[in-house]
Amino acid sequence: MTPEWIAADWGTSNVRFWAIGADGTVLGERTSADGMNSLASSEYDAVLTQSCADWLKKAATVVACGMVGSRQGWVEAPYQTTPCAVCPSRMVTAPTLRSGLTVHVIPGIRQTDPADVMRGEETQIAGFLAQNPGWDGVLCLPGTHTKWAHISANEVISFQTFMTGEMFALLAGQSVLRHSIADSGWDDDAFGDAMSQTLARPEGLAARLFSLRAAQLVHNTDTITLRARLSGLLIGAELAAAKPYWLGRNVALIGADAVSAPYITGLASLGVNAACVDAKEMTLAGIKAAHALLETINQ
Amino acid sequence: MTPEWIAADWGTSNVRFWAIGADGTVLGERTSADGMNSLASSEYDAVLTQSCADWLKKAATVVACGMVGSRQGWVEAPYQTTPCAVCPSRMVTAPTLRSGLTVHVIPGIRQTDPADVMRGEETQIAGFLAQNPGWDGVLCLPGTHTKWAHISANEVISFQTFMTGEMFALLAGQSVLRHSIADSGWDDDAFGDAMSQTLARPEGLAARLFSLRAAQLVHNTDTITLRARLSGLLIGAELAAAKPYWLGRNVALIGADAVSAPYITGLASLGVNAACVDAKEMTLAGIKAAHALLETINQ
Numbered sequence: 163m164t165p166e167w168i169a170a171d172w173g174t175s176n177v178r179f180w181a182i183g184a185d186g187t188v189l190g191e192r193t194s195a196d197g198m199n200s201l202a203s204s205e206y207d208a209v210l211t212q213s214c215a216d217w218l219k220k221a222a223t224v225v226a227c228g229m230v231g232s233r234q235g236w237v238e239a240p241y242q243t244t245p246c247a248v249c250p251s252r253m254v255t256a257p258t259l260r261s262g263l264t265v266h267v268i269p270g271i272r273q274t275d276p277a278d279v280m281r282g283e284e285t286q287i288a289g290f291l292a293q294n295p296g297w298d299g300v301l302c303l304p305g306t307h308t309k310w311a312h313i314s315a316n317e318v319i320s321f322q323t324f325m326t327g328e329m330f331a332l333l334a335g336q337s338v339l340r341h342s343i344a345d346s347g348w349d350d351d352a353f354g355d356a357m358s359q360t361l362a363r364p365e366g367l368a369a370r371l372f373s374l375r376a377a378q379l380v381h382n383t384d385t386i387t388l389r390a391r392l393s394g395l396l397i398g399a400e401l402a403a404a405k406p407y408w409l410g411r412n413v414a415l416i417g418a419d420a421v422s423a424p425y426i427t428g429l430a431s432l433g434v435n436a437a438c439v440d441a442k443e444m445t446l447a448g449i450k451a452a453h454a455l456l457e458t459i460n461q
Numbered sequence: 462m463t464p465e466w467i468a469a470d471w472g473t474s475n476v477r478f479w480a481i482g483a484d485g486t487v488l489g490e491r492t493s494a495d496g497m498n499s500l501a502s503s504e505y506d507a508v509l510t511q512s513c514a515d516w517l518k519k520a521a522t523v524v525a526c527g528m529v530g531s532r533q534g535w536v537e538a539p540y541q542t543t544p545c546a547v548c549p550s551r552m553v554t555a556p557t558l559r560s561g562l563t564v565h566v567i568p569g570i571r572q573t574d575p576a577d578v579m580r581g582e583e584t585q586i587a588g589f590l591a592q593n594p595g596w597d598g599v600l601c602l603p604g605t606h607t608k609w610a611h612i613s614a615n616e617v618i619s620f621q622t623f624m625t626g627e628m629f630a631l632l633a634g635q636s637v638l639r640h641s642i643a644d645s646g647w648d649d650d651a652f653g654d655a656m657s658q659t660l661a662r663p664e665g666l667a668a669r670l671f672s673l674r675a676a677q678l679v680h681n682t683d684t685i686t687l688r689a690r691l692s693g694l695l696i697g698a699e700l701a702a703a704k705p706y707w708l709g710r711n712v713a714l715i716g717a718d719a720v721s722a723p724y725i726t727g728l729a730s731l732g733v734n735a736a737c738v739d740a741k742e743m744t745l746a747g748i749k750a751a752h753a754l755l756e757t758i759n760q
Binding site: 241272273274276277278279307322323324325326328329332333336337338364365366367368369370371372373375376377379380381383396399400402403404 | 540571572573575576577578606621622623624625627628631632635636637663664665666667668669670671672674675676678679680682695698699701702703
């Protein structure tokens with residue numbers, strides 16, 4: 163077990179490290195809750211050297227993506243601006259006390275008009291493109307902040323962020339609807355019906371949310387049904403607004419199964435059959451692509 | 462100072478009591494934070510008798526509206542169902558240990574399809590109608606959960622609730638947008654522009670929210686501007702969805718100045734000049750109307 167280098171997906175609430183061998187094999191994987199939200203910029207160095215002490219005896223290079231490169235992160239890696247190459251040539255080096263170690267941070271991508279930003283998803287996109295060279299179309303990356311990105315000729319042409327995941331969490335967990343929304347469970351029909359409503363009339367979203375609470379009070383509607391209905395209303399509204407992205411395009415999803423499933427269902431109902439790949443795998447593939455680019459530049 | 466009876470506006474987070482004299486004059490007013498959220502149903506009686514001990518030496522009747530009549534309140538006052546008379550003939554009596562005291566609770570109103578409920582607003586509507594007999598049109602009651610109610614021939618024909626106020630609070634205070642939204646301050650132009658956007662294209666709301674965060678990161682947009690823009694996006698979407706209510710109707714607002722102002726601006730931009738009356742005054746007027754009805758029934 164002799165890692166050549168270390169890959170890191172350093173996000174808002176946690177971090178994942180991989181030890182990578184000479185041929186790109188993953189030799190080990192670790193996660194911790196030391197995400198950006200719990201760290202001052204001076205603390206990243208210690209988290210890395212403590213978490214990966216054994217790996218760092220051999221490895222001298224780290225390539226990291228995610229919020230680690232934000233202004234509140236370890237070192238600011240200034241955004242690339244769309245349209246821009248998927249695989250970044252301008253990584254930024256983070257300050258470290260460990261001699262002989264170089265930490266490269268992958269920059270995020272921003273868009274000027276309409277204003278938008280991503281950090282972390284660009285690496286998943288790069289991973290997808292590394293595995294699917296020459297792919298053209300639209301990538302949907304569902305999550306807390308779902309991203310839709312138009313990809314052409316290995317560039318991110320444009321993208322748009324939807325707060326659907328965060329809205330669901332706030333409405334189901336913090337708003338008056340929390341009394342009527344189950345913590346888990348699903349109802350396909352309720353999801354589909356609600357999604358159809360906001361897909362057809364997205365302007366009705368604002369009017370339909372309180373109805374979920376009222377449905378329980380007036381009709382004693384099951385809270386699992388209402389959970390699926392809330393998800394359907396929000397995803398239907400997102401799909402309606404994201405129509406310029408998916409309409410008539412080649413669409414693929416990058417996401418974990420649970421968050422991707424309702425998007426796959428929704429897109430299928432619109433006649434869009436989207437392939438789905440795993441987000442974690444794409445992140446690692448993207449960091450590997452960035453590392454490979456680094457080797458090319460250094461040669 | 463000899464109160465004849467006591468009026469109570471007993472809501473989710475606080476309660477307001479008024480001592481009412483023989484001729485309807487307000488002799489005193491008190492508020493406390495003993496709202497439904499902090500009380501078990503057995504505790505309301507003690508709150509009332511302690512808060513109003515001096516008034517209760519003379520007064521033998523209390524008329525209360527609001528969440529005090531919900532299933533989680535003092536006593537459940539079953540909803541009236543639309544279409545229904547604005548002033549309720551079926552009040553419910555709450556259990557009290559104090560002999561000689563009768564506590565009447567005003568029921569809320571529910572609608573079967575689409576499901577909706579109100580508790581407290583029906584009393585403000587009754588107060589408005591008591592002061593404006595025979596008024597026909599649409600009442601808008603802005604707040605955490607804004608209500609739009611179609612009123613005709615002294616009946617609530619239909620109504621619709623929008624979670625706009627709560628959405629603003631959650632997005633500005635709890636979501637990723639909190640980093641970019643000022644706690645206070647206003648920008649008329651930003652509000653108007655944003656409202657026009659979602660009024661014209663309400664389906665774009667889902668796509669525009671994250672843009673507020675991105676505008677600060679990409680363009681360093683002022684957080685006060687972004688606060689007004691968030692309000693504009695949400696109210697524009699509400700006004701678009703509430704169009705069947707305000708279009709071609711006589712519209713009046715019942716609300717506090719601060720929450721009513723953006724609605725007045727928005728409606729004015731649509732050619733609707735809505736009069737605005739104070740919510741607290743309408744609540745008291747509505748409780749007085751319910752008390753008067755009680756006297757009529759008792760005679």
